[in-house]
Amino acid sequence: EAAVTQSPRNKVAVTGGKVTLSCNQTNNHNNMYWYRQDTGHGLRLIHYSYGAGSTEKGDIPDGYKASRPSQENFSLILELATPSQTSVYFCASGDWGGYAEQFFGPGTRLTVL
Amino acid sequence: AQSVDQPDAHVTLSEGASLELRCSYSYSAAPYLFWYVQYPGQSLQFLLKYITGDTVVKGTKGFEAEFRKSNSSFNLKKSPAHWSDSAKYFCALEGRNNNAPRFxxxxxLSVKP
Known part of the structure; x- marks a missing residue:
């Protein structure tokens, strides 16, 4: 079974600070995704990746950067965190092709004060 | 552009009743369609998917969904519903070119005992 882990699980940051959320998957999936979940908005795609070295913008990329240094790891970076980025962030992975389901990590609860 | 609409933010029913959660989509080509479930305080889990072929697909936990091209829908069904089915359900779409997924x-769903 695919395993997707995220760290940290909870994070409190200050406005203007830098935040890095990390994701690791052990199922050798090509595709990885970062979402945020907010009440009333469901899941919104921030960035995604097709493999090591690639990152693509999702629907709401402003204020976020992504990095995929290896097949297993995908990071989300908030260079200058703002209170509007307070949310629950989910990482997911899946096989190439669009027909494969995604496997989700446990989520990271980020609070920006 | 692709989009997914779940018109019912909340559905409440009694245990033993039949449940049907609605999902409609917009996509210019044949879609890949998914249902995921999120139990309170947890991450998302895959339930079922439609790729091609039989328009009624069965998934885990006794759920099934019917793909209807005529009205661009992919409704989730289960009978009878159980109180343990109380959760949040997400419909998702991916395109056949490995496009970014949309939820x-x-x-x-609240199922009253």
Whole structure:
């Protein structure tokens, strides 16, 4: 079974600070995704990746950067965190092709004060 | 552009009743369609998917969904519903070119014992 882990699980940051959320998957999936979940908005795609070295913008990329240094790891970076980025962030992975389901990590609860 | 609509933010029913959660989509080609479930305080889990072929697909936990090209829908069904089915359900779409996935806003299902 695919395993997707995220760290940290909870994070409190200050406005203007830098935040890095990390994701690791052990199922050798090509595709990885970062979402945020907010009440009333469901899941919104921030960035995604097709493999090591690639990152693509999702629907709401402003204020976020992504990095995929290896097949297993995908990071989300908030260079200058703002209170509007307070949310629950989910990482997911899946096989190439669009027909494969995604496997989700446990989520990271980020609070920006 | 692709989009997913889940018109019912909340659905409440009694245990033993039949449940049907609605999902409609917009996509210019044949879609890949998914349902995921999120139990309170947890991450998302895959339930079922439609790729091609039989328009009724069965998934885990006794759920099934019917793909209807005529009205661009992919409704989730289960009978009878159990109180343990209380959760938030998300419909998702991916395109056949490995396009970015898109999720609906979700439907919160409450099943009263």
């Amino acid at each position: 609906g806003a979700g439907t919160k």
